[in-house]
Amino acid sequence: xxxxxxxxxxxxxxxxxxxxxxxxxxxxxxxxxxxxxxxxxxxxxxxxxxxxxxxxxxxxxxxxxxxxxxxxxxxxxxxxxxxxxxxxxxxxxxxxxxxxxxxxxxxxxxxxxxxxxxxxxxxxxxxxxxxxxxxxxxxxxxxxxxxxxxxxxxxxxxxxxxxxxxxxxxxxxxxxxxxxxxxxxxxxxxxxxxxxxxxxxxxxxxxxxxxxxxxxxxxxxxxxxxxxxxxxxxxxxxxxxxxxxxxxxxxxxxxxxxxxxxxxxxxxxxxxxxxxxxxxxxxxxxxxxxxxxxxxxxxxxxxxxxxxxxxxxxxxxxxxxxxxxxxxxxxxxxxxxxxxxxxxxxxxxxxxxxxxxxxxxxxxxxxxxxxxxxxxxxxxxxxxxxxxxxxxxxxxxxxxxxxxxxxxxxxxxxxxxxxxxxxxxxxxxxxxxxxxxxxxxxxxx
Amino acid sequence: xxxxxxxxxxxxxxxxxxxxxxxxxxxxxxxxxxxxxxxxxxxxxxxxxxxxxxxxxxxxxxxxxxxxxxxxxxxxxxxxxxxxxxxxxxxxxxxxxxxxxxxxxxxxxxxxxxxxxxxxxxxxxxxxxxxxxxxxxxxxxxxxxxxxxxxxxxxxxxxxxxxxxxxxxxxxxxxxxxxxxxxxxxxxxxxxxxxxxxxxxxxxxxxxxxxxxxxxxxxxxxxxxxxxxxxx
Numbered sequence: 001x002x003x004x005x006x007x008x009x010x011x012x013x014x015x016x017x018x019x020x021x022x023x024x025x026x027x028x029x030x031x032x033x034x035x036x037x038x039x040x041x042x043x044x045x046x047x048x049x050x051x052x053x054x055x056x057x058x059x060x061x062x063x064x065x066x067x068x069x070x071x072x073x074x075x076x077x078x079x080x081x082x083x084x085x086x087x088x089x090x091x092x093x094x095x096x097x098x099x100x101x102x103x104x105x106x107x108x109x110x111x112x113x114x115x116x117x118x119x120x121x122x123x124x125x126x127x128x129x130x131x132x133x134x135x136x137x138x139x140x141x142x143x144x145x146x147x148x149x150x151x152x153x154x155x156x157x158x159x160x161x162x163x164x165x166x167x168x169x170x171x172x173x174x175x176x177x178x179x180x181x182x183x184x185x186x187x188x189x190x191x192x193x194x195x196x197x198x199x200x201x202x203x204x205x206x207x208x209x210x211x212x213x214x215x216x217x218x219x220x221x222x223x224x225x226x227x228x229x230x231x232x233x234x235x236x237x238x239x240x241x242x243x244x245x246x247x248x249x250x251x252x253x254x255x256x257x258x259x260x261x262x263x264x265x266x267x268x269x270x271x272x273x274x275x276x277x278x279x280x281x282x283x284x285x286x287x288x289x290x291x292x293x294x295x296x297x298x299x300x301x302x303x304x305x306x307x308x309x310x311x312x313x314x315x316x317x318x319x320x321x322x323x324x325x326x327x328x329x330x331x332x333x334x335x336x337x338x339x340x341x342x343x344x345x346x347x348x349x350x351x352x353x354x355x356x357x358x359x360x361x362x363x364x365x366x367x368x369x370x371x372x373x374x375x376x377x378x379x380x381x382x383x384x385x386x387x388x389x390x391x392x393x394x395x396x397x398x399x400x401x402x403x404x405x406x407x408x409x410x411x412x413x414x415x416x417x418x419x420x421x422x423x424x425x426x427x428x429x430x431x432x433x434x435x436x437x438x439x440x441x442x443x444x445x
Numbered sequence: 446x447x448x449x450x451x452x453x454x455x456x457x458x459x460x461x462x463x464x465x466x467x468x469x470x471x472x473x474x475x476x477x478x479x480x481x482x483x484x485x486x487x488x489x490x491x492x493x494x495x496x497x498x499x500x501x502x503x504x505x506x507x508x509x510x511x512x513x514x515x516x517x518x519x520x521x522x523x524x525x526x527x528x529x530x531x532x533x534x535x536x537x538x539x540x541x542x543x544x545x546x547x548x549x550x551x552x553x554x555x556x557x558x559x560x561x562x563x564x565x566x567x568x569x570x571x572x573x574x575x576x577x578x579x580x581x582x583x584x585x586x587x588x589x590x591x592x593x594x595x596x597x598x599x600x601x602x603x604x605x606x607x608x609x610x611x612x613x614x615x616x617x618x619x620x621x622x623x624x625x626x627x628x629x630x631x632x633x634x635x636x637x638x639x640x641x642x643x644x645x646x647x648x649x650x651x652x653x654x655x656x657x658x659x660x661x662x663x664x665x666x667x668x669x670x671x672x673x674x675x676x677x
Contacts, residue, residue: 116456116457120454121456163476164463168463168466171466172466175468209490211487216494219494219498220501228492234491235488235491243480246476247476293621293622295622
């Protein structure tokens with residue numbers, strides 16, 4: 001049973017959302033500058049994630065028989081193929097991944113708390129993002145790809161910052177009775193899920209060492225033995241999902257017991273349950289995971305692919321963009337007060353909901369042989385629902401809450417916004433250019 | 446935290462505020478400590494796995510592959526007349542091959558003697574060949590002997606290699622494990638089906654006498670093997 005890839009849907013959604021967010025952030029001259037800058041960081045994160053998914057989609061389309069997995073980029077297990085175009089696409093993924101990592105760290109320093117301020121702080125952030133995205137892709141491409149795991153420590157640091165903010169918020173709310181602190185814990189929790197759900201859903205497999213069993217199959221395919229630092233980097237990446245999941249599940253469990261369920265608690269419990277099931281799925285396919293060195297490489301069963309699409313795929317590709325938009329709007333990072341912005345916001349929300357629902361229906365159709373007439377009717381029902389309830393849905397996204405008040409920070413010079421937009425545009429072009437150049441020169445071969 | 450224009454170049458009061466609660470700090474320290482414990486044992490486990498896997502991948506992966514042999518034999522006796530060409534078929538059914546065995550090669554021995562009883566009657570001339578059938582075998586293998594003839598009553602020995610690379614002798618191979626090493630020897634389907642020998646007789650008669658037929662015996666030996674591998 002073949003499953004449709006959700007990467008193209010995620011690519012289109014993220015690129016549209018990124019563009020709209022950057023436009024909204026740049027035009028809201030009277031809006032809180034700290035929120036504008038944070039929205040700009042969000043917008044560029046969208047663009048980088050969208051570009052990442054565009055390349056994944058191109059690879060899936062052009063190289064359907066190629067072996068391409070998440071670990072190739074995340075753990076740097078790539079070995080040059082000699083196919084210039086394919087290599088260039090993979091190099092771009094390394095560059096974009098570095099960009100996403102540093103933008104996420106920058107976001108963690110700004111949202112939901114502004115952890116730094118001062119005249120030099122934002123310049124340092126902009127400069128740091130620029131220098132990192134220029135140097136890191138070159139280091140990875142020339143350093144033998146596996147050096148990319150050094151970024152795991154930065155990914156863990158980002159996760160630790162949001163985890164600390166979550167703890168601070170939940171303790172303030174539940175122990176010290178500060179109701180307003182919920183905004184911080186909710187924001188940090190949602191951001192953790194948005195950025196780390198991909199590793200969170202392997203939490204039990206991390207603890208029970210099933211991830212290691214899977215990775216031993218990856219190791220057997222590598223041309224050289226891995227150093228202990230490399231293996232530490234691999235484990236740190238898993239930990240950056242495990243630690244926040246454990247903290248947020250405990251925190252939300254206690255809060256649900258005390259105050260009832262919330263959006264965050266429901267989502268984190270769903271992620272935890274998926275992680276629980278994933279471990280047993282790992283056990284079921286463990287023979288296949290180690291087959292490359294114990295017997296001979298075997299394909300994972302079709303049912304595994306279906307489960308992966310319905311959990312990791314839906315979570316990363318469809319749910320995360322919705323979560324991003326929810327955070328953007330709930331924390332008033334973009335100005336929703338003017339009519340002009342409100343219309344753009346409506347477009348953004350409806351577009352997101354329609355793309356997500358239609359692709360979800362298409363995906364279901366690819367898994368279960370439902371007649372097209374039925375799925376077309378379902379889509380029509382969804383469209384009618386979204387149009388009829390447009391006002392209410394938009395209202396739910398932008399409903400007044402104290403969350404928007406929780407985010408504040410220092411004044412940022414107006415020219416910084418333009419500088420950052422220009423810088424990130426240049427970085428994007430730079431990543432594409434050096435990837436083509438180095439792949440054409442046979443670097444890494 | 447309030448919206449402010451900080452005078453300082455760098456102001457990290459946000460970090461200070463984040464870390465100014467003892468209960469939160471304690472919770473975070475516990476989370477980090479547990480994370481460190483998990484990180485330690487998972488990394489040690491992965492390092493052990495890495496060592497084990499690399500040992501397999503990079504180690505001296507030489508194996509000695511030997512074969513336990515068994516045979517399946519057929520015999521067919523035909524009486525042919527001068528100038529006759531006859532096809533003799535032998536069916537090697539998959540159920541004839543014992544569990545774990547594969548067909549390595551098929552040998553055919555064509556035997557005859559001069560049986561006319563006529564004085565000074567020279568041996569007849571017999572030709573034999575193995576035509577290609579639908580049987581999966583190494584039809585183009587250089588070690589095959591697919592045709593032969595005799596005019597002195599000596600046996601004609603024919604051989605068809607069915608399983609790729611099979612000689613019946615032990616050999617060295619390399620691979621990560623026994624499964625991979627034995628994989629080439631466990632391919633099924635070779636050597637089953639119809640094996641055909643085509644015979645042609647030309648009798649030789651002494652002057653003024655007539656030797657018009659001959660009895661020919663075809664012995665077919667299906668050589669089967671069961672592979673096993675031991676690390677060298």
